[in-house]
Amino acid sequence: MEYDSSKLMREFAPQIEKTSKSWYLVFATLLAFFLFGIFGLYTQITKGHVVTGMRDNVVWGVYIVNFIFFMGMSYAGALISGILYLFKSSWRGPVIRMAELITIISLFIGPVFILFCIGRLDRLYYLILFPRIQSPITWDVIAISTDLIGCIIFLYLSFIEDFAKLRDYKELQLPKWRKRLYKYLALGYQETPWQYxxxxxxxxxxxxxxxxIAIIVYSVLAWIFGVTLQPGWHSTIFGPYFVIAAVYSGTGMLIVVMWIFRKVYKLEEYITEKHFVNVGVLLLILAAFFGYFTFSDYLTKWYGSIKMDKVLIDKLFTSEYYYMFIASNYLGVLVPIIVVGIKKFRTITNITIAGLITVVSLWFNRYLIVVPTLETPYFPIQDVRSEWLSYSVTWVEMSLILAGISVFCMLFMLASKFVPIISISEMEKHTGETRGLMRD
Amino acid sequence: MKSNRISTIIVLLISMLFVQAFSYAQEDEAEYDGYITKLSLSYIKNTNNVKTLRCVITAKKGEINLPLENAELKFYAGNEQSLLLGVQKTNNEGFASLDINNELKLPQDDSGAVLYRVEYKGLENSKDVTAEVSVVDINLELSLEEIDSVKTITVKGTRIGKNGEILPVKGQDLTIYVKRLYTNLKIGEINLSEDEGIGSTEFKSIPGDSVGNILIIAKIEDNELYATVEKSKEIKWGSIVSYDRTSKKRELWTNEAPIWMAITLAIFLLGVWYHLVRVFIKMRKIKKLGEQIEGVA
Amino acid sequence: MEEKDENKGSRRNFLKLGLGVGVTSILAATSASLLTSNKAFAGNSEKIKVLTQDGKLVEVNKADLVPADQIVSREDSHKGLPNRKFAMVIDLGKCKNARKCIEACQEGHQLPKEQEWMRVFLMQDTEKTAPYWFPRPCFHCDNPLCVSVCPVGATYKRSDGIVLVDNERCIGCKFCMTACPFSARQFHWKEPTTYTVPEEKYSPETNMPGREGTVGKCVFCPDKLRKGELPRCASACPMGVIYFGDIIEDTVTNGDETIRFSELIKNRAGYRQFEELGTEPSVYYLPPVDRQFPLERGLDGLDEQQIKKYDNVPYIKNLKETKDGI
Known part of the structure; x- marks a missing residue:
């Protein structure tokens, strides 16, 4: 397969030029969810955090879970695109742009979720005004902002060549300001050998x-939990465990995104089963690693069980968390391994389902890390208020989760109207770089 | 010795029967509008020989117990021809006190005791309340010496007899305290001898302040005859305690971070920003090259 | 001394209420704690009854009655009392869950009824071991993890060992709450309604008034300590369970009894709860031996709902089962 840029431009220009009715319809639906989330947020701000399910024992709920979840996907995107680029993977062309988009979009959404958790948003700037560098939250502020800058630059760099192509593609039917924007963003890149x-x-x-940075940032995030003395959190394994879990969930997400765009923009020619299998193999390896870390963490806690670890593990295995635990830590590991591991199952649909299961089960994995631990403090919870005893999600939190997911989708939809969803320059390059090397 | 003690007890019992105020601090109550007014009087002679009468007046009704503020209290000494010592108003805690002028000649009864009385007249619709206390004035002498390298606390009790002669206070128990932040810490007891009215006890090591100073108090408390009398002295007998948390400047929990953390953070930020700046420079270079090409074209 | 006199002066000022009842001096409860102690008076903008000198109760606006305690500014509250290191000793053998410490604390800090800075847990480690009442203030640890993790320095440890929270600095990230292994910290989940202290009188030493979206906890009552008084819980306890003092002086007192701290700990085998967590608490416990009261006494006067909170304790489980059996 060989691609040259004019053919590719012809192929991808309609994606940017034309917007279908169904696109608007989906966007409007998502916007409705988003607005519902805004209403939920308004309720929370006016009435206080009492409208959430969080109370003095479970002080962090699904907001933090979502924060970890989106940040995880973001770092995963960064890692995958970084690794694929650095190691010049022959098949990276069609998927690298999607990984990059996952990175940047979830990196914008993730930190917003931690803001929902903060009691005094009006004092947020104190984090910069009075920083204490002993606090893992300060590490996080520094790390996430650094990461955000790093990722934006990395993405921008990988977009420059495509911006130049969009600028130079004269037939592009777009309003003038858009063309001028592409010209500005292309930084006068002319594909001269020097510039290249x-x-x-x-x-x-x-x-x-x-x-x-991605490894550091995700470890820092894990240390927010790791440095405390809470049962289930106080674990040396948490740094690498979180990094692996992040890459794992991000890879699952990548597969899902690949499948959706392949269907929506009819990219069957570019994203083939081979790409699904390749990313699937990555998923399998990560599933094994993730399973290994999870097993290692819980095994040590269960075997030589300190009292509080035992209380926590009893809770996980005897309460309503049991099914969640099985679903996230067994199915979430075994399904991808079986689907990708056994050749017969290795179809695009199956791999996509495995990817989806990965994403969902990893969300519950984070839930199981955050909530049950907070429900098992060292001193028994003895409170007359029944809602103080355990955590349950309220509609406000639900609305904000939905808003987060819909913003994720909306930004993807908008991005697909701004840049080709497959990196044209990468496609062109890998034709040049790896001609004849591709297995078929 | 033994007979002496018995005689003291008998004297004590008799005085309790015949002396009108048998209690060191008396309370009186009166009722109006369902409120019970309660007045209490106590006597304290402090280390500077200042004699103070202290009064608390409260009104109680069921669960409510409120101090009376701004109540006018009249203090008297003596029984029949009573001498007005002064008038005081209570504060918002219902408390008033009066220092007795030491130059006054106070009317004594046969046993040498002075009867103090406080009166509250109240307003129109309330009843009078009075409280009395009878006290024999005594002096305590406190001496702190190292005898054979043993730190010794010695107390001598005296009183002035009817004819001005100095008499020992015999057989009285008193307590030795050291002054602490909130309360006094008891470190020993002394029984004044039956002959000379002298007693002593050994001082054992206890933390003092940052230079080792310690305030030792000898005290007779709430005694039937002598009410409360104390004598105190400061001395450098305490073991020196220094507690310096200011040396802990860079801890996890202090304001400033441990050095290694600052260094690690600096390395991280420098490393990252060095590369970011490099990339920025290169991006400008691309732009310049592009402009050159355009210029040529 | 000077400080004390100032105190008295300001207190007097507070009582100068302009009341149109023709009484020059009125008798009033002298402090906010006294006022709120009366359940009938609790509430926000309502009228409150005070007693005049001639024995008449008059109604005044509760907002007019302001505690006249000295306000320590936010900056000064960082300093701590010089050359002091405070510690608490709690004698578990004497506690009978009278809850007076909790009530005094709630009154003193104007907390709503459900919010307990001081808590009394019913502890039972296993089914075979004995249950006991366990009062738990903030431990004011010497290695306070809550302070370590605070990103903005809103919570801090002072030279006298007290750990405070500055409500005007706190951003409400709740990290300190997850970092504290002792569940000592509490969040204002909504705008609190129980405070009568005006905002400009805020001091971290009392942590009043509390603000929505910030964290509060037991403060060891530095406002009382400055006046030479014991913390509210210690002076309120009818059993003398709570000893408090300065361990530089090596002395603790419960108001009635003053003992050398080191001797008390030595003779009664004092320990610190969860020593293994390494936070080095400033609160010591004397083991629940030679109990002065049977445990059940602590259940007296508790309503059904309050007993329900101990349902997970094996002792209560057994008690309820045997009751049901009969």
Whole structure:
């Protein structure tokens, strides 16, 4: 398969130029969910956090779960695109743009969720005004903002060549301001050997940087839990465990996104079963790692059980958390391994289902990390208020979760109207780089 | 010795029967509008020989117990020809006190005791309340010496007899305290001897302040005859305690972070920003190259 | 001394209420704690009864009655009392869950009835071991994890060992709440309604008034300590369970009894709860031996709902089962 840019541009221009009715319909639906979330947020701000299910024992609920979840996907996108780029994977062309988009979009959504959890948003700037560098939250503020800058630069670098192509594609039927915007964003890139050399060099630097920052940032996030003394959190394994879990969920998400765009924009020619299998194999490896970390963490806690660890594990295995635990930590590991591991099952649909299961079960995995621990403090919970005893999600929290998911989808939809969903320059390049090397 | 003690007890019992105020602090109550007014009087002679009468007046009704503020209290000494010592108003805690002028000649009864009385007249619709206390004035002498390298606390009790002669206070028990933040810590007891009215006890090591100073108090408390009398002295007998948390400047929980954390953070930020700046520079280079090409074209 | 005199002066000011009842001086409850102690008076903007000197109860606006305690500014509250290191000793053998410590604390800090900075747990480690009442204030740890994790320095440890929260700095991230292994911290989930203290009188030393979206906890009553008085819980306890003092002086007192701290800990085998967590609490416990009261006494006067909160304790489980059996 060979791709040249004019053919690709012809192919992808309609994606940017035309917007279908169903696109608007879906967007409007998502917008409705988003507005519902805004209403939920308004309720929370006016009435106080009492409208959430969080109370003095479970002080962090699904907001934090969503924060970890979206940040996880973001770092995963960064890691995957970084690794694929650095190691010049032959098949990266059609998927790298999607991984990058996952990164940047969830990186915008994730931190917003932690804001929902903060009691005094009006004092948020105190984090910068009075920082204490002993606090893992300060580490997080520094790390996430660094990561955000790093990821934006990395993405921008990988977009420059495509912006140049969009600028140079004269037939593009777009309003003038859009064309001018592409011209501005293309930084006068003309594909001269000099410019090409500089841009690949900087991209290499940034790919490496993004990988390093992503690992640091996600470890820092894990340490928010790890440094406390809470049963189930106080674990040395949490840093790497969170990193693996993040990449794992992000890979699952990548598969889902690939499947959706393949269907919606008819990209069957570009995203083939081979791509699904390749990303699927990555998913399998990560599933094994994730399963190993999970097993290792719970085994040590269960075997030589300190009292509080035992209380926590008893809770996980005897209460309503049992099914959640099985679903997230067994199905979430075994399904991808079986689906990708056994050749017979290795179809696009199956792999996508496995990816979806991964994403969902990883969300519940985070829920199981955050909530049951907070429900088992060292001192028994003895409170006359029944809602103080355990945590349950309220409609406000639900509305904000839905809003988060819909914003994720909406941003993807908008992005697909702004840049080709498959990186044209990457496609072109890998034709050049790996001609004849691709297995078929 | 033994007979002496018995005689003291008998004297005590008799005085309890015949002396009108048998209690060191008396309380009186009166009722109006369902409120019971309660007045209490006590006597304290402090280390500077200042004699103070202290009064608390409260009104109680069921669960409610409120101090009376701004109540006018009249203090008297003596029984028949009573001498007005002064008038005081209570504060918002229902408390008033009066220091007795030491130059006054106070009317004594046969046993040498002075009867103090406080009166509250109240307003139109309330009844009078009075409280009395009878006290024999005594002096305590406190001496702190190291005898054979044993730190010794010695107390001598005296009183002035009818004819001005100095008499020992015999057989009285008193308590030795050291002053602490909220209360006094008891460190020993002394029984004044039956002959000379002298007693002593050994001082055992206890933390003092940052230079080792310690305030030792000898005290007779709420005694039937002598009410409350104390004598105190400061001395450098306490073990020196220094508690310096200011040395802990860079801890996890202090304002400033441990050095290694600051260094690690600096390395991280420098490392990242070095590369980010490099990339920025390169991006500008691309733009410049592009402009050059456009310029040529 | 000077400080004390100032105190008295300001207290007097507070009582100068302009009342149109023709009485020059009125008798009033002298502090906010006294006022709120009366359940009938609780509430926000309502009228409250005070007694005049001639024995008449008059109604005044509760808002007019302001506790005249000295307000320690936010900056000064960081300093701590010089050369002091406060500690508490709680004698578990004497506690009978009279809940007076909780009530005094709630009155003193104007907390709603459900919010307990001081808590009394019914502890029973296993089914075979004995249950006992366990009062738990904030432990004011010497290695306070809550302070370590605070991103903005809103909670801090002072030179006298007291850990405070500054409501005007707190951003409400709740990290300190997850970091504290002792569940000592509480969040204002909605705008609190029980405070009568005006905002400009806020001091971290009392942590009044509480604000929505910030964290509160037991403060060891530095406002009382400054006046040379014991914390509210210690002076309220009818059993003398709670000893408080300065361990530099090596002395603790429960108001009635003053003992050398080191001797008390030595003779009574004092310990610190969850020592293994390494936070080095400033609160010590004397084991629940030689109990002065049978445990059931602590259940007296509790309503059904309050007993229900102990349902998970094996002792209560057994008690209820045997009751049901009969």
């Amino acid at each position: 050399k500089i841009i690949s060099h900087t991209k290499n630097i940034m790919a490496a940087m993004v990988i390093a």
